[in-house]
Amino acid sequence: MPMLQIKHLTHYFGGLRAVYDFNLEMEQGDLVGLIGPNGAGKTTIFNLVTGAYRPTEGEVLLDGENLVGMRPHEITTRGIARTFQTIRLWNELSVLDNICIARASRIQYGLVDSILHGKRYWDEERQIKRRAFDLLAMFGLDKEAHEAAKNLPYGEQRKVEIARALATEPRLLLLDEPAAGMNPGEISDLMEFIQQIRRDFNLAIWIIEHQMRVIMNICERIKVVDFGETIAYGTPEEIRNNPRVIEAYLGEEAFDAA
Amino acid sequence: MGLDIFLQHFLNALQWGSFYALIALGYTMVYGVLLLINFAHGDIFMVGAYIGFFIATFLLGIGGNSFAIPSWLILTLTILGSMVLTSGVGLTIERVAYRPLRERGANRLYVVITALMIGLFLEYLNLSLLGAADRGFPELIQTDVYTVGGVSFTNVKLIVIGLSVIVMVALEVFLRRTKIGMAMRAISYDKVAVPLMGVPMNAIIAATFVIGSSLAALAGIMYGSAYHVLSFDMGILIGWKAFIAAVVGGIGEVRGAMVGGFLLGFIEIFVVALGQVPGFEWLSSTYRDLVAFTVLLVILTVKPTGLFGVARRQKV
Amino acid sequence: GGGGGAQVIKIGLDIPMTGDIAYVGTQSKRAAEMRVAEVNDAGGLDVGGKKYTIELIIEDNESKAESATAAATKLITQDGVLAIVGPQSSKQAVPTGEVCNENETPMISPWSTNPNTTLNRPWVFRACFLDPFQGPVIANFVTNEFGFTKAAVLYDVASDYPKGLAENFRDAWEKLHGPGSVVAFESFTTGDTDFSAQLTKIKGTDAEVLFTPQYYNEVPLIVKQAHELGLTQVIVGSDSWGDPKTLELCGDACEGLFFSTHYAAEGATGATKEFIDAYEAKYGETPGDVAALTWDAMGILLQAIQNTGGLTGDLAKDRAAVKDALGQIKDYDGITGKMTFTPEGDPIKCAVIVQIKNGKFNFYDQACP
Amino acid sequence: MKKYYLPLLILVLFVGIVGGSWLHVFNEYWQLVILFMGINIVLTVSLNLINGFMGEFSCGHAGFMAVGAYVSSILTVWLFADDKIFGPPVLPASWAIPLFPVILIIGAIAASLAGLLVAIPSFRTRGDYLAIITLAVNYIVKSAIENMEVIGGPRGFVGMKRVMNNMAAVFDAPWLLIWTFIGMLATIFIIRNFMSSTFGKGIEAIREDEIAAELMSVNTRRLKVIAFMLSCGLAGLAGGLFAHGPGGYINPGTFTILKSTEVMVMVYLGGMGSISGSIISAIGFTLLLELLRPLGTYKWVVIPLLLVVMMLFRPSGILGNKELTDVFPKLRAIFGAEEENYAHAAN
């Protein structure tokens, strides 16, 4: 049984059909790309999978369990985490708190412990902090741990978002345009980084991106949507040469720009 | 309940609702632009009524002494004068209390608390300067009582109802059709981008306060004409309730304020009226607030952004 | 420090200078200050052969219960007053009575008509009659005067005084005319200004009289709206109508209406007239009943202080002496009538029925217990 | 060593306040002012959980205070006082001393259950719409009490003073002050500890971005229920203490929006999300109200002006979202024992 199975996912906003009959299967360790013109419904698909929106129709199965109808935090607890197209950090909170809070669903102590601060509480809190610092160190952010998230430059905020998603201990990581607002040099670093976390955390990664360099270089398979419908699915090589994709999305001189 | 009594209640509800609506429109105006719950609005309504009172007594005073001023002229002058002066009060408050906070980037709730303080200040300044005794509002509009088939109503009631509808339509058109109206709505969404459109933000905000305060003044004078008694705390309860009405209708939405205002008026009147209907005798008028607010609670629970409010779309 | 050594007697005044009924506070303050000025100008109060100046300490209770208790506590413990006059309305007087009783300090409420204010509280007195007395007075008057049998009531449910009186009236009326003779018993909440729904409901009944025990600021609203809605019932009221502001705000609309109260300003004679004239001369307004009652409460207190026959300077002892003296007051000749205290601390006194005529409060009838 | 600074400070305060009252070092008026300070601290700190940490705008705190006040008063009067409504005391007065805190807690629990009236709509409603729901609940509670004739309706409920007297008759101590002091400490302890835990910080994440919080595995509904129940419960505790204060009298008219706004003012004055700010502003505001008494009607002209000017100089309250220990790091020696533990945890 594939880890993630999406069947006939369909979503309407009022009369607007944003996603139609979307299907996908992913295994542990896969790295899949999702591209398509602006407004094609990519972010909406992420929103449906993570429970932010409830699909009009269709199923999302994680290890055979249907996620539709679950609240977002339940889905995240089951192992799907994401980043956002426009950064949504908890701005006033410190970077460290941003990471720690994302471990909410892994906390064992209860309400009473959280007020009385017994030994069990301290043991666990220490562990949460240690892990958070480890994660931050991996991203080279440990010096910024006590800085308010909003004071970080854009690129670093993106990294905090990814670190925060990893803190939930996902098996599937959804990245929505992680390279937006990065310059080509930083994008190269990002690509390396994505591959590294896939290895280190043994994750499946699903990524939306308009930077073809990222998509074509690191994804094993790419899904292309337009007006909510899948128009192509294949390896980077196949997608690059697909005339429909070129027409709708890539344009003629696809790669000189990237 | 006979038809005449029912119609009477209906008319009462329309009038009472139109006061809520008129005041709620002022709330919504300011809220629609600054996302500021201008808790001082109820008290600006009071200020408007008092300014109207002073202008009217002054004019009536001269009229009595030497040359008579026709009553329609007194009414017009009172309304205009009160609108202008009350706008001045509103503008001053905006200038000295709200704007500095905005410019310092304070959390909007601090502005809300400041508004509460300004409201208290206005009330107690009135109390301290003018004394605790209530004032009788002069009869600017000669109240005529008409009775048609057992239903009694006054000309003032009809004027108030008509006025609130006219004001609503005018505001709606203003906000939807003019560039100033668009700019006002834009400010509520994103203050950073507004100046990039060449919009003088502070001037637009000032205009908002002028409109809001003028509406309050108008409401104040109408209130004085309909209920005849002014007191320093007359704006508190009606202000809070009008605010509630504005939110239930969908705050920031002109139609919402209107519908919310009338809805609250109708609920309040008909909870009392229903006790007359066989089978509902247990519904004593002491339950009025209880029932009215429970109904509002339910409406907001079912429709979390009020009747006309559009949720600010949280695109994920 | 107490009053003895410094030859000063401190009296606390716990009144609403702000809040819902701020004007009540204004009038009380004026009357109390006039009374004190009168005594001090005459060289002070003679107690057991010694002259004392009276010092009035005024605390605003903001028309709030908790503020009134705080104010009383301050007056008793911080300022060391000999006795407290106030609070005026029962909402504040009931809890403040407890504080004064606890702290063994005499208190006289001029205006609180709720039985609970003085109940089981030997240290607490009042200068006015009680609701259970006033209710029947009005019911009897309306029955005798007009021969009506069906009544409607409109009152503020959230306020102690109107609610209490409304219920007392209903009970008295139903005793006279049988159960169901009060055909409408309608309420509203403090601060409301629109009574059209309640009045329309009353209009639809066969009530012949509308009783509304409301304050001066609400009476004109109710009466005028009743007229605008075409109500034909006779409207009667209670002592809370007895304020000159009622006349000013209500104008012609109230002409001819009746209410029961403590005294009638128009046509008054003797000491009552002197007080009214002095007050009018000083403040340009006719004093309301709360002013007259405050004047009397101050007078009773001063009388009781004199009756102690001398102060020791020990505050606790003096307070006890004043309390005892208050309890023994007999036939005190106040401007609102003769008073004798019951063991509960309530005065036995008459009520008057006033008719509004030519924009004045005219004496119409008297009802004694 | 440092570990003992805080308990020592608390002990000194306790002995100072309670002992001082007992021995009449300061008179009953000042005891009353201290009592109000304590109650206001409980109200302000608890409301800060919702209005400061969670970023919602609750303006109906007085409603929950009323629930706590009535429930606990009815219980104490029924159990320990001779009363018109409930007849002679059910239990001997000596039981009142140990049972009083239990009753206060029952009142608090009742208030926290009433908090569900707000918590559940808060799943779908936010911001100013939720504010109206809290307002409506305030009105509903007030109006409901007014309609309950058995407990006095609008006339209010008396008899709590007798309970306190009976307690004092058994053993003479300033019982209410003692319990207020303990209640205040408990409130500060609960909110501070809860908000420093990773679990509790989810509440701040809700304030910053609720959708992101939900998507990052924070169970926002559970946290909202906890926050509202905790906050409303503590308001109920404050209500219970308040009801047994001087006069021993409560009245639905006390628990109006005006009371709620007073608490709101104290929260924002102190700073959203600052516990020490709330404490400072509760003490300062209570004191200000008393000190400005001589101004008469002008008191309420001066106070708003003072606050408006204050806001102009400190547009995010006295302490903003910081704690006193952030502003004066030296104070960590006294209050920072926990945080040190934290630092150890981090390294």
Added chain:
Amino acid sequence: MLLEVKDLRVRYGNIEALHGISFHVEEGEIVTLIGANGAGKTTTLMTISRQIPYVAELGGRVVGGSIMYQGEDLLHYKPHEVVSKFGISQVPEGRRIFGNLSVLENLMLATYSRKDKAQIQKDLRRVFEIFPRLEERKNQRGETLSGGEQQMLAVGRALMTRGRLMLLDEPSMGLAPVLVRDIFKTLAEINAQGTTILLVEQNANMALKLAHRGYVLETGNIVLEGTSEELANNPEVKKAYLGG
């Protein structure tokens, strides 16, 4: 010289984000500012349009320097005057479209200070020609547009202001490759029609292809300047900003 920035210094709280930068833009030019994250590009544009210090949310303030535009120092003007008096339009970072207004209202609001009704209609038609997607959605509320659609609207809005100088902050962010090229093509076109452009871009490859000249900004200092070819061939630029 149309715009000349001299020794501009800007602070956020105690942190100086611009340490006295100087550059200029000639009439009719396209000039690009490139630089890493946090270099101060957005700060520069926001300061020219006077958002800093007027918009409290941004929290910055100018501590020195001048911004001369047609012989006048912009630092003496209010933000809306920069638009209405001097005709400087801006596409802000993060789009910042008005979500509660319809697409059409967004575009019309941008003409707030314009009086030429006929020309406004013509410009509107042109915007719809460049971005047909916007015409399809012209009555939709702004906030429901997809990210890319919002970016189109932001550029469309700046076109409606019809300024002499257009400031663009990362106009290609989040756009599909076809659209990126479309937008750059449009920029070239409007430049040819006489609008001067100051462009901030992460996509340095494309930016340098479009621009005549460029500046490289590094942590608040201008470290390099030159024609586009010079910069594109500079090995350091290549390494740091072109991903090469």
